[in-house]
Amino acid sequence: MPDKLKSPVKAALVVIGDEILSGRTKDANAATLALWLNEQGVRLDEVRVVPDVTERIIAAVNECRSRFRYVFTTGGIGPTHDDITADAIAKAFDVPLIDHPEAVRLLKAHYPKGEFTEARRRMARIPEGGTLIDNPISVAPGFQLDNVYVLAGVPLIMKAMLESLRHSLDGGAPMRSASLTVPMPESALAGDLGRIADAAKDVQIGSYPYYREGRVGLHVVVRSTDEKRIEQVIEDIKSVVSRFGVTPVDDPREG
Incomplete structure (x- = not known):
């Protein structure tokens, strides 16, 4: 325990989305994540907000993952053209972006026949080597790659995804x-x-x-x-x- 008190486990959050920077949407996820991490014995030490720009996401994620035990991202994993977080994370790790078989199965089963469109199929794209993070609300999963955890931007869904990760982090004493x-x-x-x-x-x-x-x-x-x-x-x-x-x-x- 003394070692954990001297060297707290720290995490960073990268909030992704033009809508946050424009002021159209207020970010509620930082506070939720900070409180949740405290319970796991992890301290949220830095929060960054970046636009929907691939190069900016790559730079923020790569810098944070080299400095912190854990990195979380929120936003940009939906079905639209500007949801580019999965693409950026794949490039940050220099791995292919693939249709994850289990993600495809989950989404295909979730939507009525004929409604699993190409746009919705985008939500099954996961960087190769990524592990799915359960989404009990709208099914479309997040994913983990090494020490990076990619979560939804919608607060209710993001919080539900966190619950599936409870007790999975190697933290210290709770703050x-x-x-x-x-x-x-x-x-x-x-x-x-x-x-x-x-x-x-x-x-x-x-x-x-x-x-x-x-x-x-x-x-x-x-x-x-x-x-x-x-x-x-x-x-x-x-x-x-x-x-x-x-x-x-x-x-x-x-x-």
């Missing part, structure tokens, strides 16, 4: 967190929080100001794989805040 609501300006507490953070390098301390009903305050979030260290740091923060004559409020635990 836990606790937070306090402090009814005072962030600037008044900044120096003390900095000193606490310097003394607790093994935890993450985040400060998030808010303004509501004419009052300012902040949420302080403490994250670590070690529950005892979280409790210690929370108590240190409460002690500092109490010197200002302010009583912080424990927020519901996040994990």
Whole structure:
């Protein structure tokens, strides 16, 4: 366990789609993936958003897969001409793109006779050597190739695909967190929080100001794989805040 605490397993997400960059579609998958990975003992360390451009997808995936234990992509595996993620991943790994027999069988069985069109057949194209990722909602599978996991962009489907991967990743200790609501300006507490953070390098301390009903305050979030260290740091923060004559409020635990 100590080794896992010192060297957390990290992952990256490459979000693919012009619709995300244009603002027409809001990405909901990064938050879902981050929370899911925490449960597997993996930390989402980087998120990139790239357009539906083959060269850009290849560059992002190749750089991330060389730096992170796991890489996830979302988007671009549907039936239309601009769904090019499978093509780009095949080129990134320099392998052929093939009609995967099991993917063809699944899709052919899913659609009524005569409705398994050439466009829908595109969703059965998988880079050679890829392993299918189950899609219990709309059948069209995602796939895994080495440390790259290619998922759908539709949030409901993407989440369902993740469930089929549960417990399949080699992670470390799950990340836990606790937070306090402090009814005072962030600037008044900044120096003390900095000193606490310097003394607790093994935890993450985040400060998030808010303004509501004419009052300012902040949420302080403490994250670590070690529950005892979280409790210690929370108590240190409460002690500092109490010197200002302010009583912080424990927020519901996040994990």
